[in-house]
Amino acid sequence: MDYSLESDFVKQLDQDILEFIHRGLEGGNEERFVELAMQEFKLQYHTIEPYREYCKNKGVSPDTVTDWDQIPAVPSLAFKKFALASFPVEKAEHAYFTSGTSNPAIKGKIFRDAGAVRLIKEANGLLTRSYLFPDVERMKILFMVPSPKMVPKMGMAIGLEEVRKRFGTPESRYLISPLGLNLKALLSGLKESELRGEPIALIGATSGFIYFLKACEKDGVSFKLPEGSRICDGGGYLGQFGECTREEYFSRCEKLLGIKEIFCVNVLGMGETSTNYFDNVLRNFIACKEVPRCKEVPLWTRTIVVDTRDFKRVPVGEIGLLRHYDLANRAQVFAVQTDNLGVETEHGFEIIGRWNKELGAIGIDYSATGHPGGKIVTQLTNFLMRRSLSGIGKIYSRLTPNRVRND
Numbered sequence: 001m002d003y004s005l006e007s008d009f010v011k012q013l014d015q016d017i018l019e020f021i022h023r024g025l026e027g028g029n030e031e032r033f034v035e036l037a038m039q040e041f042k043l044q045y046h047t048i049e050p051y052r053e054y055c056k057n058k059g060v061s062p063d064t065v066t067d068w069d070q071i072p073a074v075p076s077l078a079f080k081k082f083a084l085a086s087f088p089v090e091k092a093e094h095a096y097f098t099s100g101t102s103n104p105a106i107k108g109k110i111f112r113d114a115g116a117v118r119l120i121k122e123a124n125g126l127l128t129r130s131y132l133f134p135d136v137e138r139m140k141i142l143f144m145v146p147s148p149k150m151v152p153k154m155g156m157a158i159g160l161e162e163v164r165k166r167f168g169t170p171e172s173r174y175l176i177s178p179l180g181l182n183l184k185a186l187l188s189g190l191k192e193s194e195l196r197g198e199p200i201a202l203i204g205a206t207s208g209f210i211y212f213l214k215a216c217e218k219d220g221v222s223f224k225l226p227e228g229s230r231i232c233d234g235g236g237y238l239g240q241f242g243e244c245t246r247e248e249y250f251s252r253c254e255k256l257l258g259i260k261e262i263f264c265v266n267v268l269g270m271g272e273t274s275t276n277y278f279d280n281v282l283r284n285f286i287a288c289k290e291v292p293r294c295k296e297v298p299l300w301t302r303t304i305v306v307d308t309r310d311f312k313r314v315p316v317g318e319i320g321l322l323r324h325y326d327l328a329n330r331a332q333v334f335a336v337q338t339d340n341l342g343v344e345t346e347h348g349f350e351i352i353g354r355w356n357k358e359l360g361a362i363g364i365d366y367s368a369t370g371h372p373g374g375k376i377v378t379q380l381t382n383f384l385m386r387r388s389l390s391g392i393g394k395i396y397s398r399l400t401p402n403r404v405r406n407d
Helices: 008-022 028-045 049-057 078-079 114-131 155-167 183-196 205-217 246-257 280-286 375-389 392-399
Strands: 096-102 107-112 140-145 173-177 200-205 229-234 262-267 302-308 321-327 335-344 350-355
Touching: 008 028, 008 114, 028 049, 078 107, 078 335, 096 155, 107 114, 114 280, 140 155, 140 183, 140 205, 155 173, 155 200, 173 183, 183 200, 183 392, 200 205, 205 229, 205 246, 205 375, 205 392, 246 262, 262 280, 302 335, 321 350
Parallel strands: 140 173, 140 200, 200 229, 229 262
Antiparallel strands: 096 107, 302 321, 321 335, 335 350
8 A cells, every 4th residue: 555645545635534524513424524534543553653553563553453442642752852754754844843851851753744734724724713713804913922933933923823824914013033022013913902802812831921910910911902803822721820820810801901701712732633622712702602711622533531540531521641533643652642621512512731650649730830831932932022122111111101000
């Protein structure tokens, strides 16, 4: 069987997966999902040598698997040791790194060919439309993250540039450069939105927003952004960041920016998998659905939670490790075992922390919180944010000379 990128097998598989994604978020077909998962596993088994050896050690092959949850999941650490690509890496259209481990020199290597790039763009484009912009075609977006030019090898930057192209107006811009956060542009953009009554979107790392909100609170800076403004934060709360809980974060967003909790959307993304997972609150608010906040699982993926000891699935509501199965991950591996702790819910799942083996079976490593770009980007962003935010009150005063301080 020919499994090259030019083969009819791979071309047809990509087309079938794309058609499955284009069905949207309603009306999934379990039988079809299993069929595509089996085809994808067959491809990856025969083209990724380290994965094939891993499967053999488990006594699993395409001939023995009958359902999607029998396909062996690769630990996310393996991406830091092997190039897990279902095609020759010299044909990669995207090549970048995942976040570093405790040793910053060790990074996961991610490769995607042109067909796989199309899959990830279509999948996450649909999700971004559905969960972050369900009520508007385009709006001004301020990205509180490093620009793609600054970090060209970071997957998050590549993904956010696609968001800017698809959903941003021409005035959308990145606000972090090697010089730090462009605080004047950020405050001016927020003030302009407030005065004109034009909603705005803020996208960035959870940690960056928390630094910004704390600085605003300290210097008595606040805004009343128009209804429809929204925040999308990545990197996760993982329980908490510093002294700020998730509830405190939502409270500050409303108090200091005028953005209600239902317009605060967290997103979970990993370089090792292709699909992003969004909070459902804004989409369900627009659709007038009353469903608890969680990360919803799109129809071309499956997410389960497994025990930290035997890696078997645990009941809904119990804490364990998140395992993702993703058809859009054709270029890598269908099943990825993460070290993120979470719980399955009736409508999806939620992430609650990073697994710390030294702390016990479900010990949470709060030091792992930070930027979705990884440890180095977290340190860089934190430094640039802290350095820039020290003068927030003075800059705001120059923008609004007649303001009355809140302190």
